[in-house]
Amino acid sequence: MPFQHVLEFCGLSDIGQVRTHNEDAIEICPESGFVVLADGMGGYNAGEVASTITIDVIGKALKSRLHSQWAQVFPTSANTVRRWLSDAIQAANDSVIDAAQLNSEYAGMGTTVVVAYFLQDVLLVAHVGDSRAYRYRADYLTQITHDHSVLQAQIDAGLISEEHAQFSPIKNLITRAVGVQHEIEIDILEHPLQEGDIYMLCSDGLTDMLNHDEIHAIMTEYSGNLEQCCQALVGGANANGGRDNISVVLCRLKELRQRSLIGHIFAS
Numbered sequence: 001m002p003f004q005h006v007l008e009f010c011g012l013s014d015i016g017q018v019r020t021h022n023e024d025a026i027e028i029c030p031e032s033g034f035v036v037l038a039d040g041m042g043g044y045n046a047g048e049v050a051s052t053i054t055i056d057v058i059g060k061a062l063k064s065r066l067h068s069q070w071a072q073v074f075p076t077s078a079n080t081v082r083r084w085l086s087d088a089i090q091a092a093n094d095s096v097i098d099a100a101q102l103n104s105e106y107a108g109m110g111t112t113v114v115v116a117y118f119l120q121d122v123l124l125v126a127h128v129g130d131s132r133a134y135r136y137r138a139d140y141l142t143q144i145t146h147d148h149s150v151l152q153a154q155i156d157a158g159l160i161s162e163e164h165a166q167f168s169p170i171k172n173l174i175t176r177a178v179g180v181q182h183e184i185e186i187d188i189l190e191h192p193l194q195e196g197d198i199y200m201l202c203s204d205g206l207t208d209m210l211n212h213d214e215i216h217a218i219m220t221e222y223s224g225n226l227e228q229c230c231q232a233l234v235g236g237a238n239a240n241g242g243r244d245n246i247s248v249v250l251c252r253l254k255e256l257r258q259r260s261l262i263g264h265i266f267a268s
Contacts, residue, residue: 096179
């Protein structure tokens, strides 16, 4: 049975307290029900270039799929969206590599990316790197992505505890990134939606400055107002040092109900 969504979105990207420019990038597309967040890396302003290219390519690719003649006629399946997400991220990867080859100043640039796509009664999340997605549901905050990082691999292997991991000097070394090599491995997972859910996408500029409990406390206090919640999260990260750019996107599922007509409606 198709579902109708009513979604609320809010996003904020901040330079932080130390960096001279912002290498994060976000795109929110309320009319199509998806959001994209990227955290660039590289010398000079190459990280900013990589993240901007990535959200631009992914955004255009998803919109073109959604507005195609077939998508307007037939209901879209989760497997179809998985393919869209994979193809869009691969296209972004190729574009970042091409840009680096054309300009020596951009050599070695790359970016993380996380994409959240609302489809009927599920959320599809695709990601590469250590930018994260969280779900806030019934006062519980859950990380729903798994970092592609050296530190996470050590945690998974039992070499370091979660408690000690927050003090690790290698916490920003990632094992996957967009634009680094032609073959890219993308994680894409589905998560069942419930009315009232709040989903957060963020760069590590937030999670390096605020731990899980601090993020949970802020989201609990400001869950009724997404704009205030974004401001409080970014403000908290800056208050704790703001050593990196800080980006947050919040999406609330205000309403989810079955409907008899084929298709789905998004509203902000």
